[in-house]
Amino acid sequence: MEAFVIANAERYYGVWLITRCGSLMKTGYNLHYWGLCLFILMLIGLVSRVVAFFGMITFKKK
Structure with a gap:
């Protein structure tokens, strides 16, 4: 951002x-803190995938 x-x-x-x-x-x-920005974006992506995975398991969807 x-x-x-x-x-x-x-x-x-x-x-x-x-x-x-x-x-x-x-x-x-x-602007020079691009490493931190990339880390935060990757962390948000990872967390959202974990939440989606647990949601799929919880609701038995494939």
């Missing part, structure tokens, strides 16, 4: 861009 917001920031203009970049800096967004 961080990389998406920062990469698309050039499409915005005017005061909105200034306030958006200011709020991103306050919350600590950093």
Whole structure:
């Protein structure tokens, strides 16, 4: 999400861009933390697959 917001920031203009970049800096967004972003995406994917698997077992679906 961080990389998406920062990469698309050039499409915005005017005061909105200034306030958006200011709020991103306050919350600590950093494009260089891509390893953490990939890890979180993989973790969310793994957790969702585990939940889906247990749901299939619980409801006896294949």
